Amino acid sequence: MRDFRDAKAMAQTLRESLTGKAVTVSHSESLELVSRMLGVADWNTLSALLHAERRDTAAPIARLKTTTALYPAVPLRDLVPFPNATYPMFVGRESSFQALNQAFDGAREVVLAVQREAGVDDPRFADVYEIGIVAQLLELEPLADGTFRVLTRGLRRVELRSFATESAAYWAEAVDVSEGVARNARDLIRRIYQRFQDYTAVHGIIVPDIWLFFDQTRDPGQIADTVATRMKLPIKDKYELLATLDPAKRLERIEALLDLPQRPVSANYATTIRKALNHADRRHHQYATLEHLLLALIDDAEASAVMRACDADLAGLRQGLVQYLDDDLKHIVTEVGSAEPTAAFNRVDQRAALHAQEMGYTAVTGANALIALFPETRSPAARLLAEHGVSRGRADKAIARGVGKEMG
Template identity: 55%
Template sequence: MRDFRDAKAMAQTLRDSLGTRSITISHSLSLELVSRMFGVADWNTLSALIKGSDGAKPSPAPIVQAATLRRPAIPLRDLVPFPGATHPLFVGRARTVNALNDAFAQQTDVVIALQKQRAVDEPGFADLHEIGLRADLIELTPLPDGTLKVQVRIGRRVVIRAFSHDGSAYQAEVSDIAEDGATDAPDLILRAVTRFERYAAIRNIRLSESWPPFGEGRQPGTVADTIAAQVLLPLAHKYELLAVLDPVKRLELVEALLDVTSRPLSSALQATRQRAIAHARDRRHRHATLEHLLLALIDDDSAAAVIKSCRASLKQLRTQTLAYVDTDLAHLAAEDGDIAQPSPAFLRVSDRAALAAQEVGYPVVTGANMLLAMFPETRSPAARLLAEHGVTMVRAAKAVADGIGKEEA
């Protein structure tokens, strides 16, 4: 039987089979489809798993306890928490409020159940994901509008066996999952921590003085959960990480998600980057700056769609940006030596764009992602030029969230 290490061969077989039926798909799309067959978000993640499996020592399988226990339950629809994290939760559904009151009265923990669809107001067992969590209640605060704010500390994963919503309070029957704590993967942990520190720098996440907070005995599962709790992802992708019970595989997936260099660029964005470099090279500028990049993005269909959604004139923005590049950047001209090297800001924006594509679930990095990644560079003339034409981070982010500028692999 084939497993995930046969993914490339399976992708080619799929492509050939569809070809015989006059259905043509790209090689990258066939890889993405096979990745989803294995329950993995995308090809980059599956590729990392394949590489990580070469010569890797197999980790012990997590044990799902046969015994079950019954606890008050809190169904969540807009958050996927991870073990070890502390969260404030705001609850208003009557059965959830009653479940919290029961838990405090009984001095017991609660089950966090994760909804498949946010729109469901009264979830039943079929509306919930299989993997949930146990959580300790730290503090309960009634709010003036009748809702509750509760501080919870997330504990271990559980398998939800049954869920009751017939009475006055939600309740769940669960089995604990025991992860083996003896697995050792120091090289993988070091790579994941190093990549997360780079991710935090790109995303302006301030790490605590106690970082990394793993203690002496670093376990892959603990490291994976600590990092996953801070990585921005669509909720569905967050749950995919939570549901990976093997701690080493979970950390491999987390590490792959943090690898900004592996995220594929759309063919249009590849051409746009080359065009930005050419703008600098043609003027013999030492660096390709964000202004060269903005000039190229104006002619990128994906980025242009976002700019137009902000009601800006592409023609006027192009004219003003071109004038800036030709006059204000004249001092970058070099008589000899290397020219058109991407500036540090150019590279930061490229990394940030790859993460932005991942966070909104785009299969490839697009010009829209690159445009959105410019705004944190608040001191750059490129950001100022965009603002002068009404292209703001809030407007651009809304356009990207609405799917404007999205391209297929």
Template identity: 80%
Template structure:
């Protein structure tokens, strides 16, 4: 396990018989400014980020309590974020500690990340599927049924060898039979907490794979983490796994 102590400029690098040797010069990052409010926001957002990604960081919360150095906090958070290598390199190469910290905050704030028109249409369809049945809540099962109706998302599931006809039938049976207790007389469906989590996780997945906007494929991948949901269970029963979906998306499917 290694830990960075300070930033230096690399002037020379040589391979010795038993070790590597580097010639470096110290770099001044300037005076540390008060960033308590910014650090507090990052602390809160990084808690959500780790929960969304399932990242275990048992030591980092003690680190937040023990230091108020903007540069150290930015570097510690950056090394644990799932980012494209080029984006992480650019972030860590930013010399000014406050600028690094501000960029970290922007990366953790996915509320401004654009949503593709197709994914927005899929979400509207999910709410429409709930409203047609007069369900009080739009669930992950409504969302998955909407994703099946989408050509790109369904292409990913087909690449996982799913029988979309049977998967659609299973979802419709669940929605029509298991959610009768959620029927309301009037009003529009509200998203469940799980629906909101998947929406946030889709934005982080788009960031992770370098998508400029959140897509339906990001939403499909984000759904797998909700392991207790009937939607995730039905996907597993029909052979659609996170690993297979990732491989399909990497090949350009969907």
């Protein structure tokens, strides 16, 4: 046995096996049973012994606080959260909703854990990455489609020691990690400041507050997290930034990623993103959703070409989207500020860049964004596409015939 995680896995296996034989034990009872099977008085003693062995055989990833805390937990499929950022999330899994209920009944803190594979519907400890964050819950609101919108703010990084379902809710044992003392990184921050301006221009990223933040902040860790939150990266690359605990090293990794050749956004798609945000702003919506984006994609040359190749009813699709935005999103109307893209909006934008790379496009187009929207199966946008004749299979076939390439 290598460490406490093996004991946790044994306890989980034991619990599942007993459940199959109509014998129900709690998570804590299964831990105690495994401890006794291994000749140790209780779980606390076994955990201490295993942690001591681990310290003797391997260097820890960071200096850790000694107290492990138990938190309600939410697994994230396509989002890597960072401290000091606010995230609107849309929750559909029952175990996640139950975890949120537990958090709202307590200290309003929840562990956000990043899934290794988005397709896993009921993740276990092996299915989530080691580093997550503790977030503060700000709002929880039920939506008409049966899902829930939850607004969270990231607080701090933690190392997960366990992740399991208990009493129908996800729970995680986690311990805070130390990021150490930040070194002077003035020159590195200055270079990232300059390169990130070019990066946002190439990718059509609208970040009206970022430059003021740079002017007022000299904390390398905060600056690194703020930039990482806004970068368009695959989940694995973004997670590596979250898991890089040393602030200066995190900045260095960001600088290297900013220096990589980036897939530019086509002029048409940049206009489409601005139009989607304008659709939200005109309605005084707090967030720009996938439905705002899809409404803009109807007028995007490349995306609309793919939809017409699918024999889509674009007039009906437009009518359905306008009705949804005007009637069903009244709960996100606000009188102040500009609309912020939802996490789903940003996920689609990131997947669009990856799809453009896979297809060999010189720039990201609205057609790539249309394809990137299909995995968001719980969204009204995906449902409306299906209702009006646009499926992933038909769209893929149209793009394979050359429909949707940048038209200039």
